[in-house]
Amino acid sequence: MSGELDLMPAGFVRAIDEMALVDHHVHGVTSHDLSRRAFEELITESDRPVPSWMTPFDSQVGHAILRHCAPVLGLDPHCTPEEYLARRARLGADEVNRLLLGAGGIGHFLVETGYRGEELLGPSGMAEVTGVPADEVVRLEAVAEQVAADGCGAGAFADRFAEALWERTRTARGLKSIAAYRCGLDFDPAPPTREEVTEAAGHWLSAGGGRLSDPVLLRHLIWTGLERGLPLQFHIGFGDPDVDLRRSDPLLLRGLIELAEPTGVPLLLLHCYPYQRHAGLLAHAYPNVFFDVGLGVSYTGARAVALVAESLEVAPFAKLLFSSDGFGPAELHHLGALLWRRAMARVLGGFVAEGEWSVEQAMRVAWMVGAENARRVYDLGG
């Protein structure tokens, strides 16, 4: 592979490195300093305590942090975790965020705010640190849970949710569903009736609201989201242990995709690992389906090239987007972008070196996936 990269025109690799990406699904960075334990718990998707006999630094994402983030903080690549964390602590969270987000080269952030948002920078904070635009993506379930927390009767829930959603999304660029976490994607794709919604809302609200996991209500949120008309993101595949991966295969969304087709709303399948080929097949078949391989790129580190390559098989290149899915430590935001750039350079550069693509085609596809597709789908201009 290194041989292939050497064969590429230096301008190609540099152009990918310098491209201003649209990170179409990201969370904020944490503005607090992090203990070793807190840091380690944020560089894994596992929500279990880290066992004493292991460290997440002994993983692809851990190696990638020591390789690629250490130099941004002024350390040698492949330093020890102790050296890395000591430097991180000395610089402080603000400076670390400024350095790592600055090195990421993102041109526009779409920030999903619905999960532990109070611990993280919001869109305006992200814009302030980076000096580039940051817009919001609103999580449907968070809006519904807020409606319940504010007090609401069962019969009023549907209207109240719609009002709250329109209100919360006045300036938002997109919506997100985490039905994969809450009930799995094997739900009945049809919109529930008003009566079903009222009945389900009654059960949920009388139990005090809180975490929403009723499939009828989750479907109602999705269909209300489709009416709202903003691009709709779906968590797919890889995530914390809360997700049953058997039930997060994007092929399970086929029924919903077909029913939603007449609305013209873009459906964006997020992450997708290990189902990136399934996502590509859906994006091939259905005009309203788009996908990315964020999150997986960061967590597979030196293997991100394989994941990106598998995402470039059957989907039209207009259907693939870039995201980092960074959450918490800015290392994840930086790696999401850096490893994606390296993987794209290797994969597309490989196609060129093998004589299959022209450099111009490679450059154009990198640009489509890295920025242009997201600008079109989310109507970002530029």
Place this chain on the structure above:
Amino acid sequence: MSGELDLMPAGFVRAIDEMALVDHHVHGVTSHDLSRRAFEELITESDRPVPSWMTPFDSQVGHAILRHCAPVLGLDPHCTPEEYLARRARLGADEVNRLLLGAGGIGHFLVETGYRGEELLGPSGMAEVTGVPADEVVRLEAVAEQVAADGCGAGAFADRFAEALWERTRTARGLKSIAAYRCGLDFDPAPPTREEVTEAAGHWLSAGGGRLSDPVLLRHLIWTGLERGLPLQFHIGFGDPDVDLRRSDPLLLRGLIELAEPTGVPLLLLHCYPYQRHAGLLAHAYPNVFFDVGLGVSYTGARAVALVAESLEVAPFAKLLFSSDGFGPAELHHLGALLWRRAMARVLGGFVAEGEWSVEQAMRVAWMVGAENARRVYDLGG
């Protein structure tokens, strides 16, 4: 990879390039000139109109056409879609077909005639254009739907279908089932009883026949096909949006494979993407199972090498076949063969370059997969 190919004896790559392949599953080429819109709709498996903001030329198969078919039509590789389509129009469909089919280097075609066959060249037309033998593969569902169209009572359906099948297959080399499209592969594998067939035929025929999707009748077609005794092909995996990919996993055929084992009829799993490893496992376990990775090879273009590599893992090499699954524009026929040759040269050549295989072993496996296995399974002689 290019380095590995350079290390290969030139004779190895040339031998793979010049091998007369048996294309054991292909459709005819279209004999009409094609508008840009018609052409674009035929180089995707999607049946939806192509959205205005994209073109299938921006996909692996699109890039492969511009890379590999353009030179056959006298253009530079990586020309623009506009240049390509203009040249194609100027040459006319007959000349395009002659050039592209000629460049494919197929030695024997097995042509499946059951889908939009009236728009395409049949076996004799394919033989005429190419100067090599072309035999027929008969689609079970098409025969059954013709029986219904010709008028038939429910009680007579089983006999009439059997008669029609024997009649239609007097010179055919194989049969094909598209149960994956019609009811999914998770059907009860046992043959239905005569009574069940009559009852199901009654419902279908009284509703006017047409598209056959009743699982009882689809099973009956398969079991009648097994009695007929010709090699039986199954659509697996990748296809147009009509197929639910969740229900086209070849592992779902395990029950049928075991029940069919005593018949000795070869079962051929077609395409298989993204389930090529599943197909390989079945081919490993069961003597009556064979598979190919056609269609996927054309549509993954520069990534076909990954697909071919995954097909060469656990299956005995006597169980893997070549097909293009070309349908319509002869570009798909040409790419199916050309990309398969390139992928085989790279993958097998890689095994040799890494010191794992001898050149003789690589050559022999290419020959088995490219021609010999199909000649044995379909009893083609040669």
Place this chain on the structure above:
Amino acid sequence: MSGELDLMPAGFVRAIDEMALVDHHVHGVTSHDLSRRAFEELITESDRPVPSWMTPFDSQVGHAILRHCAPVLGLDPHCTPEEYLARRARLGADEVNRLLLGAGGIGHFLVETGYRGEELLGPSGMAEVTGVPADEVVRLEAVAEQVAADGCGAGAFADRFAEALWERTRTARGLKSIAAYRCGLDFDPAPPTREEVTEAAGHWLSAGGGRLSDPVLLRHLIWTGLERGLPLQFHIGFGDPDVDLRRSDPLLLRGLIELAEPTGVPLLLLHCYPYQRHAGLLAHAYPNVFFDVGLGVSYTGARAVALVAESLEVAPFAKLLFSSDGFGPAELHHLGALLWRRAMARVLGGFVAEGEWSVEQAMRVAWMVGAENARRVYDLGG
């Protein structure tokens, strides 16, 4: 790839070649001479007679035997099957075993004795031939079937099984469940009640015992195994035709994994092909989950590098182990180790050559996966 290996410090490749591995899941070698037919039937997972028109030598594992085992027996690499089998016969099983096991470089064997153990060397025999420690892994189902064979009433079964298990495992290092073969992994994960066990035992024992496939009893065996507290291995994925691969996806074990978490018992997912990414995701999410890609490494031969690479994506490196799953001919034991070493050298060496990892990181991960993790999980010392 060969280019990348050339770039590696010679010491790295040599260190991986010379590392004393812990083979944490292996069966004994056969101590009998083998006819060609018997040998061929042991180098495939298929239990069907080998068809006359093919030989398992025409497969990845067949090519790997001729490439890597032939030189150990004093032949040229890539000799013919006939030459290989003639030399094997001349040397005799004892000498073949001594040569091939000696070349494998295993430092500690954990020998699973529950399948056709009477035809194979046991742990003491393996230790004698190799001169290294060999401990036992006990198959739960074999113990239960022995309890039935010794005569037992339904009401006494649970106690008798527990007694027999504790007795049989006094010096054992681990347990194994083959529920994947017997009922599939989609079983109710909760422990059955005493009444359910007695009732199910009644049905099984009154039918004469024998092959145990009742899900209630299989679950009871697993939960008794969890009480016993030894590391518990699960057959996953690839195996003989007896296994329904649809029902051997490790994601199906999620419920059991979560219920078993409080016991602290390590759960080890064996083989996993083609579900190695699924296994990696479980190992990422759950502290009690470990996995290996044994068996698949031997059977994918020159493609083992892809399998090993996919196992090194999202799992923390402390969660991955080495096994050969060798069974019968010592060729499988040798290849399991040799192909793993070559694949690890290529994959990890590739990470180094691409500038992603340091040599020290690569060396450390090879050592963790090859030996250290197993020594910690099974408390082997060293």
